[in-house]
Amino acid sequence: MYQTGAGYREIGTALSVRAVGMFCGSLIGGWSSDKWAYARSFQIALALLIAAVTNVLIPLARSIPVLSTILFWAGCSHGYLTTNGNPLLGSIWESKASGPFSLMHAGYGLGGALAPMLVAPFTIHTDSNKTENMSISLIVKDLYANNGTETVLIDPIAPYNLVAAILFSCALCFIPFSGLKNCPSPRHFCLAGGSRRCSCLAQSQVSKDSALSNSCPIRTRDAFHTLYSTTRYYLGSLRAKTKRTDVLLATATFIIYFAVVGNERVFGKFMFTYAIAGPVGMSPANGYILNLLYWVFFGGARVLTFFLAMCIPANPMLLLVTIGTILVSIALTLVPSTEPWFFAFTCLFSLFKSPLFPATLASINQSYEITGLLVLVVNLGSACGASLLQFTAGSLIDTYGQHIFPYLVCGSAVVVLVTVTLLLVLLRHMGSRFTERVETVELAGSDTKDGDEVDGKLLFPET
Numbered sequence: 269m270y271q272t273g274a275g276y277r278e279i280g281t282a283l284s285v286r287a288v289g290m291f292c293g294s295l296i297g298g299w300s301s302d303k304w305a306y307a308r309s310f311q312i313a314l315a316l317l318i319a320a321v322t323n324v325l326i327p328l329a330r331s332i333p334v335l336s337t338i339l340f341w342a343g344c345s346h347g348y349l350t351t352n353g354n355p356l357l358g359s360i361w362e363s364k365a366s367g368p369f370s371l372m373h374a375g376y377g378l379g380g381a382l383a384p385m386l387v388a389p390f391t392i393h394t395d396s397n398k399t400e401n402m403s404i405s406l407i408v409k410d411l412y413a414n415n416g417t418e419t420v421l422i423d424p425i426a427p428y429n430l431v432a433a434i435l436f437s438c439a440l441c442f443i444p445f446s447g448l449k450n451c452p453s454p455r456h457f458c459l460a461g462g463s464r465r466c467s468c469l470a471q472s473q474v475s476k477d478s479a480l481s482n483s484c485p486i487r488t489r490d491a492f493h494t495l496y497s498t499t500r501y502y503l504g505s506l507r508a509k510t511k512r513t514d515v516l517l518a519t520a521t522f523i524i525y526f527a528v529v530g531n532e533r534v535f536g537k538f539m540f541t542y543a544i545a546g547p548v549g550m551s552p553a554n555g556y557i558l559n560l561l562y563w564v565f566f567g568g569a570r571v572l573t574f575f576l577a578m579c580i581p582a583n584p585m586l587l588l589v590t591i592g593t594i595l596v597s598i599a600l601t602l603v604p605s606t607e608p609w610f611f612a613f614t615c616l617f618s619l620f621k622s623p624l625f626p627a628t629l630a631s632i633n634q635s636y637e638i639t640g641l642l643v644l645v646v647n648l649g650s651a652c653g654a655s656l657l658q659f660t661a662g663s664l665i666d667t668y669g670q671h672i673f674p675y676l677v678c679g680s681a682v683v684v685l686v687t688v689t690l691l692l693v694l695l696r697h698m699g700s701r702f703t704e705r706v707e708t709v710e711l712a713g714s715d716t717k718d719g720d721e722v723d724g725k726l727l728f729p730e731t
Contacts, residue, residue, distance in 0.1 A: 285336040289343025294647040297351030301640025308356040309442045315349035316439035323432035327424040351643040358638035367577035369626035374570030520691045522649035528624050530653030531680035534661045546670030547605035565618035573623040582630040590688045592620030597681035600674040635698040
């Protein structure tokens with residue numbers, strides 16, 4: 269804010285541009301992740317490299333347009349990363365992906381808890397306005413100080429460069445895995461060469477490519493007509509292949525992540541102000557401790573579910589954390605508005621609420637392959653829920669006061685409970701794709717064995 273000379277409204281606009289970038293990155297990643305499934309590791313590395321570059325450039329921005337442009341590309345890398353990372357993990361671990369999903373997403377909460385500690389060494393508390401020869405991007409004022417306001421200046425270059433170095437290192441780790449053989453889906457086959465690498469291509473895609481190669485070259489004057497015909501062909505193919513269960517699953521996934529992420533953002537953003545300015549009346553120092561504990565439990569819960577997933581199946585795990593979330597949300601509306609009670613139930617809420625995101629993905633993965641397009645639906649629901657529910661919560665709190673905060677949390681938790689229940693019913697109807705695959709392989713093996721015996725005895729008798 270200090271470097272760009274902007275206020276909260278302008279910074280909020282720049283952050284909204286990042287959300288637009290995430291949506292664009294999700295659109296591109298949702299298509300490319302399924303188009304080149306064998307290269308998901310390389311696409312992840314590319315997204316991490318772009319994220320590293322944007323982290324280096326953000327502290328250097330001196331105007332809102334420049335900052336918005338950088339944040340747009342940062343959002344693109346985020347969306348592109350998630351639409352490749354989640355399908356890659358699901359394809360590797362398959363039926364055992366519940367724990368790895370939780371462990372991967374645990375980094376979100378642990379990062380939120382470690383971020384203040386990362387910034388702390390570069391924070392300068394000062395009462396003066398002498399900021400020459402300093403690179404400062406944020407000014408925070410402690411409105412609760414008794415003797416005026418204390419200015420907190422943060423030098424962003426070092427922490428942003430440190431994060432960029434971490435992202436760059438992660439990108440280097442993913443590059444060697446690009447193109448390694450990984451054909452988990454029976455709908456795909458491998459075109460293996462002299463090495464152990466292969467390209468997983470859908471059979472339908474191969475037939476389409478063959479048809480296109482035999483067609484006449486596209487002239488310039490026919491480009492629009494060809495584009496229209498191709499688009500119509502792909503839409504028709506998609507409509508023909510789409511089942512009713514696919515539509516129901518996509519709808520349920522959108523609504524669940526709309527409510528889950530919206531609920532998560534509402535609690536994380538308005539918890540601090542409710543604790544300090546609301547009926548709890550917590551001091552600012554305790555409010556910071558509360559925020560730290562919330563994110564520690566948030567990340568720790570996902571690490572805990574990683575171990576629990578070894579003995580609890582994905583669907584019961586999802587039902588367990590959903591019931592825990594709704595019970596704690598109801599309790600928040602009933603318990604006394606005192607610091608000990610709010611501390612306790614904030615930690616409990618984080619403990620049950622945090623695993624909902626990865627647990628839902630793990631449950632869906634049991635019956636439906638996690639693809640780039642499905643993660644696009646997840647990101648779209650998450651973005652819409654985060655934006656609309658935060659706006660709604662802010663408007664209602666501004667109109668009715670801080671006391672309405674627990675009821676907003678409880679209301680969104682009820683939506684999560686209803687949609688998760690419907691999703692579990694749908695997944696039970698679809699069945700487990702891994703069980704069906706094992707049965708198919710066993711049946712094929714028995715048929716082959718019997719066929720060999722028949723061939724030997726009947727079709728080629730001794731003469």
